[in-house]
Amino acid sequence: MNVLYFAWLRAKVGMGEERVVPPAEVVTTGQLVEWLKARSDGHAQALADLKVVRVAVNQDYVGWDHPIKPGDEIAFFPPVTGG
């Protein structure tokens, strides 16, 4: 699956996009977060406080128990500040 990071999450992770293949038992957005945090200090810092992180699956806002599957586009970003 394709994972995207925006704004200060991108800065902390150190990249805007990565392709990942998590193990089969990672089936929710929340589980993906835990798995991603083990990949690097940058990931761990970016995803440390989920109160200031939003997640979208295939460009729709979802919660931390939302199912994920191979091929999904999963994006992590801070609360939005446009307009």
Added chain:
Amino acid sequence: MNVLYFAWLRAKVGMGEERVVPPAEVVTTGQLVEWLKARSDGHAQALADLKVVRVAVNQDYVGWDHPIKPGDEIAFFPPVTGG
């Protein structure tokens, strides 16, 4: 005093403006209305139903017991419909 009529009140009275000198006992807008109604059928028709008439003295909205005096500009008109 100078009396002005606007919109359909002007059409009913048959003029937009007239100078009048009411007797000394006419000291409120409501009393002026009663005195004006006796001037012509047009006046009587225009001022028959005060629920659909507004009055301004010297360009400020006032009520029917507002004092009037020589030299005032007194206007009668329907509820406004601008904007």
Added chain:
Amino acid sequence: MIRVQTEDFDPGAELEAFSAGNGKVGGICMFLGLVRDYLGDDPEKAAQVRGMTLEHYPGMTERQLEAIETEARSRWPLHDVLVIHRYGRLDPGARIVLVATASSHREAAFQSCHFLMDWLKTKAPFWKIEHTEDGDLWVDAKDKDDSAAARWDQKK
């Protein structure tokens, strides 16, 4: 600023001049009122209005609009206010009124613009006569305009 005029205006040019150069303005809200081509509240009565004429009370109009502007500025932190209202004969589709407010904050811009339109509708001495196929009709004041204006009394 208040302008009462027969001439048309250019909303884009007005907006450009209005917002120019004040770096503290974060939001501008603008309302533009147009002459509709149908009668009353029913769009199905289309193309029956051949135009309208707006009569006003010179002097009192400006006085009331200035009072409304002053009231808006006392309620919200505004950098600028513009009200343009036309009178005279207007064709269907013509611009009637423009209200614009500029503030540092969008909520103040929205609310003050809305307030100005609602108060203008019930306090500025303008009267519309519609020119229709069946003759000329004075437009009646609407109860909903009174209630729209009244909600700002409660918020004061």
Added chain:
Amino acid sequence: MIRVQTEDFDPGAELEAFSAGNGKVGGICMFLGLVRDYLGDDPEKAAQVRGMTLEHYPGMTERQLEAIETEARSRWPLHDVLVIHRYGRLDPGARIVLVATASSHREAAFQSCHFLMDWLKTKAPFWKIEHTEDGDLWVDAKDKDDSAAARWDQKK
């Protein structure tokens, strides 16, 4: 119509094209958002912002804005909706966003425009970074934007 772009836009020209020729439009409400030259909510911190950069999530931005437009059209009788949102580097005073709604009735125009801005603020995936004398600062989301958007939930 939704447009997400780096280029500037001309609000007057947009407004002219937006309102052209529909005789059923009685009111147009427009909101224009600009880059302020000060930080946070304090106008006294003037001239500290040298500009900002707006990042967004291409694809999701358009998708969310279209969903917001659809929602607005389902709630109010609108003849037209326009949302333009810029991204990339913007100088102080630059235009960021334009929202315009056209309806037969002013209340629908005002409410829908206000709704679009409030929802856009909390749902469209844009992020601002302010370039200041002291470095670059990501702008924090504001609670008051959430509560502004939430009031429309209650009204539904």
